[in-house]
Amino acid sequence: MTEQLPIAKALNLAMRDAMAADDSVLLMGEDIGDLGGVFRVTDGLKAEFGTGRVLDTPLAEAGIIGTAIGLAMRGYRPVCEIQFDGFVYPGFDQIVSQLAKMTNRHRGRQAFPVVVRIPHGGHIGAVEHHQESPEGYFAHTSGLRVVAPSTANDAYWMMRQAIESNDPVIFMEPKAKYWAKGEVSTEGAQYALHESVVAKQGTDVTLIGHSAMVHVLMQAAAIAENEGVSCEVVDVRSLSPLDYEPLVESLRKTGRCVVAQEAPGHVSLGSEIAATLQERCFYSLEAPVMRVSGFDAPFPPAQLEAVYLPDADRVLDAVDRVMAY
Amino acid sequence: MTQTRLLDVDGSEIRNTDNERWWSVADDLTDEQHVEMLRSMVLTRAFDTEAGNLQRQGKLGLWVPSIGQEGGQAGVAFAMRDQDTLFPSYREHLMVHQRGVRFEQIVDIFRGATHGGWDPAETRGARLYSLVIGTQSLHATGYAMGVRFDGASGTGDPEADEAVVVCYGDGASSQGDASEALIFAASYEAPVLFMVQNNKWAISVPSSVQSRTSLAQRASGFGVSAASVDGNDALASYVVSRAMLDAARSENAPQYLELDTYRIGAHTTSDDPTKYRSSDELESWKRRDPIERMRGFLRARGIGDDVFSAIDTEAKDVAAEIRRHTLGASTPSSDEIFDFVYTDANASLEEQKLALARFEASFGGDE
Ligand SMILES: Cc1ncc(C[n+]2csc(CCOP(=O)(O)OP(=O)(O)O)c2C)c(N)n1
Ligand SMILES: [Mg+2]
Numbered sequence: 121m122t123e124q125l126p127i128a129k130a131l132n133l134a135m136r137d138a139m140a141a142d143d144s145v146l147l148m149g150e151d152i153g154d155l156g157g158v159f160r161v162t163d164g165l166k167a168e169f170g171t172g173r174v175l176d177t178p179l180a181e182a183g184i185i186g187t188a189i190g191l192a193m194r195g196y197r198p199v200c201e202i203q204f205d206g207f208v209y210p211g212f213d214q215i216v217s218q219l220a221k222m223t224n225r226h227r228g229r230q231a232f233p234v235v236v237r238i239p240h241g242g243h244i245g246a247v248e249h250h251q252e253s254p255e256g257y258f259a260h261t262s263g264l265r266v267v268a269p270s271t272a273n274d275a276y277w278m279m280r281q282a283i284e285s286n287d288p289v290i291f292m293e294p295k296a297k298y299w300a301k302g303e304v305s306t307e308g309a310q311y312a313l314h315e316s317v318v319a320k321q322g323t324d325v326t327l328i329g330h331s332a333m334v335h336v337l338m339q340a341a342a343i344a345e346n347e348g349v350s351c352e353v354v355d356v357r358s359l360s361p362l363d364y365e366p367l368v369e370s371l372r373k374t375g376r377c378v379v380a381q382e383a384p385g386h387v388s389l390g391s392e393i394a395a396t397l398q399e400r401c402f403y404s405l406e407a408p409v410m411r412v413s414g415f416d417a418p419f420p421p422a423q424l425e426a427v428y429l430p431d432a433d434r435v436l437d438a439v440d441r442v443m444a445y
Numbered sequence: 446m447t448q449t450r451l452l453d454v455d456g457s458e459i460r461n462t463d464n465e466r467w468w469s470v471a472d473d474l475t476d477e478q479h480v481e482m483l484r485s486m487v488l489t490r491a492f493d494t495e496a497g498n499l500q501r502q503g504k505l506g507l508w509v510p511s512i513g514q515e516g517g518q519a520g521v522a523f524a525m526r527d528q529d530t531l532f533p534s535y536r537e538h539l540m541v542h543q544r545g546v547r548f549e550q551i552v553d554i555f556r557g558a559t560h561g562g563w564d565p566a567e568t569r570g571a572r573l574y575s576l577v578i579g580t581q582s583l584h585a586t587g588y589a590m591g592v593r594f595d596g597a598s599g600t601g602d603p604e605a606d607e608a609v610v611v612c613y614g615d616g617a618s619s620q621g622d623a624s625e626a627l628i629f630a631a632s633y634e635a636p637v638l639f640m641v642q643n644n645k646w647a648i649s650v651p652s653s654v655q656s657r658t659s660l661a662q663r664a665s666g667f668g669v670s671a672a673s674v675d676g677n678d679a680l681a682s683y684v685v686s687r688a689m690l691d692a693a694r695s696e697n698a699p700q701y702l703e704l705d706t707y708r709i710g711a712h713t714t715s716d717d718p719t720k721y722r723s724s725d726e727l728e729s730w731k732r733r734d735p736i737e738r739m740r741g742f743l744r745a746r747g748i749g750d751d752v753f754s755a756i757d758t759e760a761k762d763v764a765a766e767i768r769r770h771t772l773g774a775s776t777p778s779s780d781e782i783f784d785f786v787y788t789d790a791n792a793s794l795e796e797q798k799l800a801l802a803r804f805e806a807s808f809g810g811d812e
Contacts (some may be wrong), residue, residue, distance in 0.1 A: 146594075172594060178632055183583060183625035190587020193565075193572070194595070214622075217577050218584070225561040225573055228785035262786050286788040361793055 122305040128161050128298040130272040131237075134279035135162065135199060137306070139169055145283055146191065148175045148184050149201030149237075158203055159239055159298055181211030188234045189219055197233045197283060205240040206249030212257075219288045220263035231286035235279075239295035240268075241332045241382050242414075242429045245422040252419055253383035255330075258290040259360040259392075266359040267313060268292035270334035272302030274311075274357060281313040292359075294332035314358035316366045322352035325439050326370040326377040328393060330356040333380050333430070340435040349439060359389055367393070368400050375406035376442040380430050385413030407445035410438040446661050448705060449685050450675035454733045456741020470684040476746060482523055482679050483739045484756050486515040489539040490736060491760035492548045495767050496555070500714045504771050505555045511536045513709030514642055516735025517674070519543075520682020521640055521702075524690055525610060526603070530570035530592075532585035532611040534578075536642075540612070544571035548763065549770045558777050578613070579620030582639065585611030586626045589635035589699075598636040599697045606694035609637040616647020618663070619655045627667035630699035638686065638693050639664070639701045642676060644708040649721040664701035676704025677735040680742070707733070 125133065139145045147162055147169075153176035156163030166174040177184050181202060188198035202208045208215070215236060222232045242251035259266045265287050269275045275293070282289040311317055319334060320341055327337040334355045341351035352370050356362065371377050377397060379390040394409040412430045420428050451471055453459050460468055493510050500508040511518070514536065522543040525531065533541050538551055545568040553562045554574060561573040575581035589609040592598050598606045617623055618641060630637050641660050645652050656663065664671035670692070674685045682704060689700040707730035711718050718727075740753065783798045 175633075178625070178628045180621075180625040180628065182622055183629050186580065186583025186622060186625070187587030187590060187629050190584040190589070191591045191594075192587075193584065194588050194591030196591055196594070210621075213577060214580065214583065218580055221560075223788055224785045226564070226785070227559070227561060227781075228788060229564045229566070231788050265787075361791055 121307070122303060124301050125272050125276075125304045126299045126301050127269070127272045127275045127294065128159060130275040130302075130304045131161050131279050131293065132163060132165070133304070133306070134276045135283075136165060136168065138280055138283040139165070139173060142197065144195055145197045145199065146173055146175065147199050147201070148177050148188055150177060150179055150203050152176060152201050157201055159295060161237075161293070161298070162201065181207060182214045185211040185214035185219060185234070185236065189214065189222060189232065192232045192234050193230065199235040199237065199283060202236060202238045204250045205238055205252040205254055208236075208238055208254060215258065215264070215290070216261045220261045223287065224263055232288050233283070233286050234288045235282045235291050236288070237291045237293060239293045239298070241294060241296055242419065242425050243296035243332065245425065247422070248419070251425065253381070253414070255290070255292050255359055256383055256387070256389050259389055264288050264290050264360060265314070266290045266292065267357060268294070268331040268359060269357060270294055270297070270331055270355050272300070273304050276304045276306065277309040277311070278313055278357065281309065285313065292331055296332045297335060300335070311357070314361050314363055316363040317355045317357060318352060318366055318370065319355040320351070320353040322350040322374070324350045324374055324376065325352070325442060326367070326374045327351050327353045327380065327435065327439075328356060328367060328377065329380045330359060333382060336430065336432055337380060337435060340432040340439065343432055343436060344439055349443060351439065356393070362393070364396060364400065367397060371397055371401045372404045375404050376445070377409045378412060378435060378438040378442060379409060380412040380435050382414050382429055384416045385411050386416045388413060407442040410442055412438045446659055446671070446673050448673045448675055449681045450678050451681040451684070452678045452738050452742050454738060456738045456743070456745060458742070467681065467684045470687065471680050474680075474683070476743070476748060478523070479739070479743055479746070480748065480752060482519045482683070483736070483743060484759070485522070485539055485543055486519050486679065486736045486739065487756050487760050488763050489515055489542060491764045492767055493538060495764035496552055497710070497714065499552075499768065499771050500555070505552065506557045507555050508714045509536055509555070510710030511538050513730065513734065514644060514676065514706050515539050516679040516738065517642060517676030517682040517704035517706055519735075520679045521610060521686040524683050524687035526608070526690070527569065528605065528607045529690070530572065530585075530588060530607070530609045532572045532581045532588070532609065533574055534581065534612045534614060534617065535574045535576055536614075537612050541568065541571040544569040546571050548767050552767055552771055553774070556771060556774065558774065579617040579622040582611050582613055582617070582623045582626035583629070585609050585637055586630045586635050589630065589637035590633045592636055593634060593697050598694050601695050603691050603694060607636065608690045608694040609635070610640050610690070611637060612640045612642065614641065614647060615643040615645065615652040615655050615660060616650065618660050624667075627664065627669055627699070627701070631668045634697040635699055636693040636697050637699050638690055639669070639699070640686070640704065641702065642704045642706055644706050646708055646712065646722070648712045648716060659703060661701060661703035669699045669701045671701040671703070673703045673705065676706030677733050677738060679735055679739050
């Protein structure tokens, strides 16, 4: 079946299909039942599957992740919703010291198929703690898989694949794009969970990003095209493991590269990507790999978010700089 | 809250109106069972003492003694049924061993060979040790929620219904995870027993800093049934935890048991308890030793010295065996670093593993 769906509905459909296919899949989180979550991503699932499968949990993030670990030990496949990016930290220990290390501690004898869904990123004009991009912490943590879809079809399939994964998956959802529609085909997955994908072909500069940032890059690429600069956009759908092949291939072709992200740049995913690309593509580079990031400051009050978040203009400024070499 | 005790410090029976209902259970235990309990305590202490020696001789990186806490641990371990699951902290050597973990497997953690080392499927549900204080309370609660969701508890058949035991200490009781676990356990009616060994110290901090009420008293605020026992009285610990576990399994009612005990040894071999506690305090607790108490009880019941000396001989063998194991054990392969990070192959880790092999080979070693 193929239909136009917003990302939020694609995620909803993926969880629904996964729950219908496998009784061990459970949803856990704050307000995810009758309300359907504050973003309505789990809308209707409690009505369909009941309170035994959709758990409106106590308001305690460590409790949600910690009990999900115990449920996984028992054979369940919990999918946990964290209400907002900035509220994952009370559950941080249970994610990075427990969930991430459990398989290792068990020497691979037990799988921990837990998905932690985190709506992340800015552009929604919200109060403090509601617009952050904490994915770097999780990508830095061995034992976690970290993915971030940018399209509705990826939202559907990556959620299905994340739930099927036997390892814990941190699933970053582009909350600013929850209502952006795209074609979803439930016939079969186009890509494996951890593939990086060329979202738009080009020849002069490679633009790299993930999640909602991919939409900004596409916008920047369209503007650059009008000015005679051809941009290739690579969607890094998986932050850990990170599939470098399409990035390397693209950079060998273009020789120029801009990596963009909403998170602060210091010790960030963008830094890691830039470092790896210069190791692997040194002789192909015509210019240094440039990073465009949020500033190394707490996410500002909403009236300043447009200044803080990299937009197409800041990406294009970096494109100008790499083209000047 | 009254504390249940059946045996006095010398092992003589205390029978009164407060504990007569508990005696009615205890009186059904056979001497064979009593002797088994004593045996588990004596063997564990021998193991524990020898592991401490091995640490001092540089053969273990660290040791965590459980000396003085064997009574409550034996009581609860024997009260658990076959189908139950145990989430230990890191001091429950007797309990995990009773479920099927070999002493060697415990020592392997402390000689730095593994972070875990046993498979819960092979140890009658004894899960791995957990070092981040309090975290396992949530894992146990989640597991118990799963037991209930599976319909594996609450049928009313104690031979089949499952229950979960989670161990933590007075210090751990202050952790957010421990409170969240009580909340989840109560909300989801999870068949779990919180077994809290109040050994009076969290490293150097006395339990009065963790709580100004008894810990058991706290549980009622969470809507969890609670009780308190003399944790150096194996018999009392057995009867009370047996009843609580059966309530948990049959009624899906979480339970909280505070065991009043004392850590006779140092927190770990890195600790120096003389800096924070008095020798008077230590001596007074040594007089309440759980093993001597059980021995006194059994002697009064006419158990002969031959039984005790057979156990002591076995204990010497346990100590010798753990020494042999530790001195002869090998270093893990460096593959251990890479092989179990994910459940399947990870390209980046495979590359790193290869790079390490190439680096090591570059020294021209004998492959
Ligand atoms: C989260 C965390 N903080 C600190 C420590 C260091 N630490 C290890 S054991 C311990 C004391 C624990 O006391 P208690 O819970 O009473 O257990 P006991 O050691 O007495 O058995 C501390 C502070 C730790 N392991 N985890
Ligand atoms: Mg303590």
